[in-house]
Amino acid sequence: MAILINNANEVLTMESDVKLPRRREQMSELGLKTEVSVLIEGDRIAMIAPLDEIKQEYPHLVGSAEVIDARGKIVMPGLVDCHTHLVHGGTREHELNMRLAGRSYMDIMNEGGGIHYTTTKTREASFDGLYNKTVQHLNEFLRHGVTTVEAKSGYGLDLENEIKQLYVVKKLQEEHAVDIVSTFMGAHAVPKEYKGNEDEFVKIIIEQMIPKVAELGLAEFNDVFCEKGVFTPAQSRLILEAGKAYGLTPKIHADEIEPYEGAELAAEVGAISAEHLLVASDEGIAAMAKAGTIAVLLPGTAFFLRAPYARGRLMVDSGVPVAISTDFNPGSSPTISLPFIQNLACMNMGMTMEEVLCATTINAAHAIKRADEVGTLEKGKQADVLILDVPNYKQLQYFYGMNHTDTVIKAGDVVVKGGSLL
Numbered sequence: 202m203a204i205l206i207n208n209a210n211e212v213l214t215m216e217s218d219v220k221l222p223r224r225r226e227q228m229s230e231l232g233l234k235t236e237v238s239v240l241i242e243g244d245r246i247a248m249i250a251p252l253d254e255i256k257q258e259y260p261h262l263v264g265s266a267e268v269i270d271a272r273g274k275i276v277m278p279g280l281v282d283c284h285t286h287l288v289h290g291g292t293r294e295h296e297l298n299m300r301l302a303g304r305s306y307m308d309i310m311n312e313g314g315g316i317h318y319t320t321t322k323t324r325e326a327s328f329d330g331l332y333n334k335t336v337q338h339l340n341e342f343l344r345h346g347v348t349t350v351e352a353k354s355g356y357g358l359d360l361e362n363e364i365k366q367l368y369v370v371k372k373l374q375e376e377h378a379v380d381i382v383s384t385f386m387g388a389h390a391v392p393k394e395y396k397g398n399e400d401e402f403v404k405i406i407i408e409q410m411i412p413k414v415a416e417l418g419l420a421e422f423n424d425v426f427c428e429k430g431v432f433t434p435a436q437s438r439l440i441l442e443a444g445k446a447y448g449l450t451p452k453i454h455a456d457e458i459e460p461y462e463g464a465e466l467a468a469e470v471g472a473i474s475a476e477h478l479l480v481a482s483d484e485g486i487a488a489m490a491k492a493g494t495i496a497v498l499l500p501g502t503a504f505f506l507r508a509p510y511a512r513g514r515l516m517v518d519s520g521v522p523v524a525i526s527t528d529f530n531p532g533s534s535p536t537i538s539l540p541f542i543q544n545l546a547c548m549n550m551g552m553t554m555e556e557v558l559c560a561t562t563i564n565a566a567h568a569i570k571r572a573d574e575v576g577t578l579e580k581g582k583q584a585d586v587l588i589l590d591v592p593n594y595k596q597l598q599y600f601y602g603m604n605h606t607d608t609v610i611k612a613g614d615v616v617v618k619g620g621s622l623l
């Protein structure tokens with residue numbers, strides 16, 4: 202089956218000669234084309250060129266293709282959300298008034314709420330219950346133009362329930378249109394039963410959980426919440442090094458609430474990315490730029506926790522490759538709207554309208570090792586394509602807080618049309 206998209210006002214291919222995670226001015230390269238059509242063959246992009254040229258090259262395909270008229274609209278790659286806590290039981294709206302009254306996120310967690318509350322709900326949930334809830338979330342992601350998501354475990358916090366979460370991801374990888382990239386995050390919190398005995402839990406992660414997850418092939422990445430009162434930099438290092446020995450690439454929740462030299466640690470252990478970085482130090486940012494560590498910034502979390510935003514502008518200017526993501530989770534960022542997260546990154550982190558598009562497509566794809574497949578519109582890449590109901594890309598950030606997604610093509614199939622899931 203072929204699809205031909207004609208008449209778009211703008212096609213942002215996001216293409217560039219740069220094949221590494223993009224830095225500085227490379228982040229502004231949109232590969233913007235006008236007066237071109239996009240031809241999709243099967244699940245791949247076949248050609249992006251003026252219609253005459255496509256007709257010459259692929260006369261038969263063009264003749265049989267489903268034609269989509271994108272007049273007045275723009276076309277770009279499917280969005281990549283490279284940091285989510287996708288699979289979880291329950292919701293935490295009861296914490297919101299507490300936080301609005303001044304209780305801190307960490308206080309709520311230390312008193313048994315927060316991540317611990319969601320852990321209880323996730324442990325209580327059946328596999329089918331978690332699966333069905335997650336399908337709803339993935340459908341919403343698609344409606345918002347997100348075609349690839351990363352998903353972290355970390356609400357089981359024991360072997361059985363971590364594996365349960367990861368198997369939900371595995372089943373959805375096989376069954377749902379959205380591509381899901383799996384991260385093991387047994388080190389998301391120290392469960393209540395190990396309070397005061399934290400090193401014992403670290404040992405269980407290293408000696409039992411990581412080997413089992415690797416043996417079952419349930420994750421590609423290994424993440425840790427390096428934060429005062431959660432895992433120390435020393436414990437985090439041990440966990441990340443252990444993962445490396447089993448082929449799991451390190452990621453790290455770094456410098457989210459208090460500075461803890463998490464960015465520095467990410468650079469030292471060769472993490473692919475350091476995530477959050479709200480209070481990352483100048484030295485940490487410099488170390489990441491030098492090591493090429495991708496900063497995954499999560500402005501929805503700063504918004505929802507009413508915390509200071511990460512210094513996105515400084516990071517881009519310092520040569521750190523920057524990606525941005527929803528951090529979708531039930532506690533610190535219960536939103537699926539990556540378009541709104543782009544808006545927040547512009548308004549509160551000083552990133553430009555061009556940079557946030559790079560940060561939610563190709564740089565986000567790099568952060569989860571999918572840049573060869575998705576994140577740009579290029580011949581041979583997977584046909585994850587959005588048609589957005591705006592006449593130019595600048596309106597994506599101007600008409601903020603809105604979902605402009607009209608059509609989503611996922612691996613060559615139309616899955617959202619007129620803003621609705623098919």
Ligand SMILES: N=CN[C@@H](CCC(=O)O)C(=O)O
Nearest residue numbers: 316319426528530531532533
């Ligand atoms: N900070 C740690 N983990 C999540 C929040 C998880 C939760 O509150 O349930 C985050 O990335 O923000």
Ligand SMILES: [Zn+2]
Nearest residue numbers: 284286454528
């Ligand atoms: Zn997170």
